[in-house]
Amino acid sequence: MVEIIKHLFESETFALAATLGLFLIFEQVYQKLKTPLLNPVLLTIITLIVVLIYVDVPYKTFKENTHMIHFMLGPSVVALGVLLYEQLHTIGKNAIAILTATFFGSVAGVVSVIVIAKLFGADYDLIVSMAPKSVTTPIAMGVSAQNGGIPSMTAVFVIIVGILGASIGPLVLEKVGIKKPLAKGLAMGSCAHGIGTAAAIQIGMVEGAISGLSIGLMGIFTALTTPVLLELFF
Amino acid sequence: MIRGFMLILTMLSIGTLINELTDLPIPGNVIGMIILFLCVQFKIIPYEWVKDAAASLTKRMSLFFIPAGVGMMEYLDLLQDNWVMISVTIVGSMFAVILAAGWTGQILGKKDQK
Numbered sequence: 176m177v178e179i180i181k182h183l184f185e186s187e188t189f190a191l192a193a194t195l196g197l198f199l200i201f202e203q204v205y206q207k208l209k210t211p212l213l214n215p216v217l218l219t220i221i222t223l224i225v226v227l228i229y230v231d232v233p234y235k236t237f238k239e240n241t242h243m244i245h246f247m248l249g250p251s252v253v254a255l256g257v258l259l260y261e262q263l264h265t266i267g268k269n270a271i272a273i274l275t276a277t278f279f280g281s282v283a284g285v286v287s288v289i290v291i292a293k294l295f296g297a298d299y300d301l302i303v304s305m306a307p308k309s310v311t312t313p314i315a316m317g318v319s320a321q322n323g324g325i326p327s328m329t330a331v332f333v334i335i336v337g338i339l340g341a342s343i344g345p346l347v348l349e350k351v352g353i354k355k356p357l358a359k360g361l362a363m364g365s366c367a368h369g370i371g372t373a374a375a376i377q378i379g380m381v382e383g384a385i386s387g388l389s390i391g392l393m394g395i396f397t398a399l400t401t402p403v404l405l406e407l408f409f
Numbered sequence: 410m411i412r413g414f415m416l417i418l419t420m421l422s423i424g425t426l427i428n429e430l431t432d433l434p435i436p437g438n439v440i441g442m443i444i445l446f447l448c449v450q451f452k453i454i455p456y457e458w459v460k461d462a463a464a465s466l467t468k469r470m471s472l473f474f475i476p477a478g479v480g481m482m483e484y485l486d487l488l489q490d491n492w493v494m495i496s497v498t499i500v501g502s503m504f505a506v507i508l509a510a511g512w513t514g515q516i517l518g519k520k521d522q523k
Contacts, residue, residue, distance in 0.1 A: 256445035257463035272517035280510030317436025327480030358514030365510035
């Protein structure tokens with residue numbers, strides 16, 4: 176049995192089918208239960224890792240076989256530009272508030288990672304891998320790779336932050352007295368990207384729209400500021 | 410749709426080229442995203458041309474980073490050795506972002522936004 180699964184995972188067609196199939200199954204589970212804890216991407220990644228290790232297929236093989244899916248990352252980031260255009264109409268009179276908040280959010284995200292991780296004496300590549308963790312995964316991976324991080328680790332950190340932010344973000348906002356829908360949307364999108372936006376939509380329409388807009392802006396600001404901030408601290 | 414994909418891939422190529430030719434430490438795909446945004450915003454590319462292709466690419470975007478995420482299996486030892494540092498850093502930084510973005514929005518946000 177293990178041999179059969181191993182053989183299957185060594186083929187491109189099965190590796191692709193398994194990835195898509197697992198994602199669809201976990202997406203169904205998520206749709207039913209609607210809890211950020213059951214994030215379909217994270218569950219698919221964990222399942223694939225467990226299976227690949229169990230049947231002893233190296234990552235290199237899997238990576239080559241699923242390259243077709245991985246390739247779509249680049250174009251999908253570029254396509255976010257169109258989404259940004261669509262969401263820009265939701266800005267209204269708050270352009271300055273939105274731009275300032277996402278800018279501060281991106282700087283706070285990167286600086287806090289550098290400061291805390293440095294206190295622990297963490298290695299440079301790990302720090303860079305964590306720095307863009309509040310940005311949507313494909314952009315975060317690009318920022319990580321560009322500055323000497325490990326994109327695979329970044330991908331996982333981003334998803335974990337997204338899940339945490341979506342789960343406890345609304346509670347934190349309530350505790351510290353952040354009440355304006357605009358501010359809530361900014362906080363959710365800036366800290367927990369797409370996963371946070373899904374949670375923000377459940378709070379309200381304004382929160383959701385602003386959160387969606389924050390994803391793109393956070394991505395741009397983090398890509399621009401990370402190299403500068405790393406330079407400053409190292 | 411094909412026109413949209415062609416344009417998106419062209420922007421990605423331009424972005425990648427700019428990243429390679431200059432010392433700009435910004436990923437090529439982000440540069441491509443900014444160029445595409447500017448082109449649509451300033452009506453150089455009609456929104457209708459890229460709308461459908463962009464929607465199909467971004468709707469299920471999370472699927473595309475699964476192969477990269479599985480790459481974590483090569484770093485399980487690193488993760489195991491550093492999990493306390495990683496957990497504290499990530500959670501601490503998450504609070505920093507929520508407070509920075511949230512408070513700025515709360516202070517600067519106009520009242521008329523419902």
